[in-house]
Amino acid sequence: MTGPSGGYEPGVDALRRRVALVAGLLAALLAACTPGGTPPDGGDSSGPAPGGASVLAVKIDNVGAARPQTGIENADVVYAERVEGGLSRLMAVYGTRVPGVVGPVRSARETDLELLGQFSRPTLAFSGAQRALLPEIAAAPLRAVTPDSAGGAFSRGADRPAPHNLYLRPGKLGHPVSGTNAGTLAGFTFASRAPEGGSPLSHRTVRFPAARFDFTWSARQHRWLVSMDGRPATTTSGTRLTAATVVVQYVDIHDSRLHDKLGNASPVSRTVGSGRAEVLRDARAYPAHWTRPTPTSPTHVTPPKNTTPLPFATGPVWVLLAQAPGTGGGRD
Structure with missing residues (x-):
């Protein structure tokens, strides 16, 4: 099982495919640790896909025990989203190239499905999801990849304990x-x-209820140096993570019907609509406005009273989905 190719075909075959996908994703939740060693350093191992496939999105663990992460530095875009308990999780999105290894890989959220609608048939790699979310994943226009559906692409590292040691190749x-x-x-x-x-x-600090991101301008590297929870963020080789452009995107974040095993509500960040934003590039901050009218529309970032796109610096983009003022808990 490789996930839905479209998910909307009529008839019995489509129903069977949908049931098979849900069953496979449920199995992924129960999968035991896969034997394996510490993930090796790896360069690009996957080039452009024939037929115009879209992007690879990987859900990345972002608690202290999961750092340093592997392969984030190769992403075109890194999204930071709020999860249970006010913590953060990352989604690294690759379109131009992918590293040999990415991780640690963690579970999907409702936020991911709406966010990924702006990409055409993306591949989403994740470790599992809550049972109630699985039908929505099955119906989403994406290719779902889990340890159950593509076991040969995942392995457990010996460098840290589960669940912070699942890696994708x-x-x-x-x-x-x-x-x-x-x-x-x-x-x-x-x-x-x-x-x-x-x-x-x-310097710019963005706070979630239980997480913190700092971006410090480096004139030497002409990039923003990334720190997370008060510590410099690095790759597994020790190189500092950087961003050419940082977008603080203010969105409506509210509790969903889902809860984790501790009873914490699973938050949903709404990325369809419009709102205020802030763009950081070249040691300057630009007030901005974001607009995304439908789930399949791209996100346009413009000056507040202008429809001309606000240009980003060439290089990695970090997007932080921050709580819009007046819409609930959390602050930046």
Whole structure:
């Protein structure tokens, strides 16, 4: 089982496929640890896919025990979203290239399904999901990849305890990316020259209820240096994680009907609609407005009173889905 190819075909065959997918995803939740060693360092192992496949999105663990993560530095876009208990989780999205190893891989959330609608038939790699969410994943226009559906692509590392040690080897999924920048597919515009305006900025902190992200401008690297929960964020090789552009996207975040095993409500970040944003690039902060009218629409980021796209710097984009003021708990 490789996940739905479309999920909307009529008839008995479509129903059987839907049932098989749900059963496979349920099995993924119960899968035991897969034997394996510490993930090796790896370069790109998967090139562009024939036929214009979209992107590979991987859910990444982001608690202290999961760091340093592997392969995030190769992502075109990294989304930070709020999960249970006010903690954060990352979704690394690859369109131009993928690393040999990505992880640690964790479970999917309702937020992911709406967010990924802006990409055309993406592949979503994750460790499992809550039982009540599985039918929605089965119906979503994406290819779901779990340890049960693609066991040969996942392994457990010996460097840290479960559940913080599940890794994906994207090369074993075939060619899951199109070669087109995931940021471009998401609706972002890129330009080497910074736009006019903005305010000088050297440091920005974004807080979730139980997580913190810091971005510090490095003139030498001409990038924002990433820190998480007060510590420099690095790759497994010790290199500092950086972003060319940071987007603080203010969204409505509210509790869903789902809860974790401790009783914490699972939050949902709504990325369809419109709202305020802030764009950081070239040591400057730009007030912005984001718009995404439908689940299949890209996200357009513009100046507050202008429909012209606000150009991002060429390079990795980090998007933080922050609580919009006046819409609930949490702050940035």
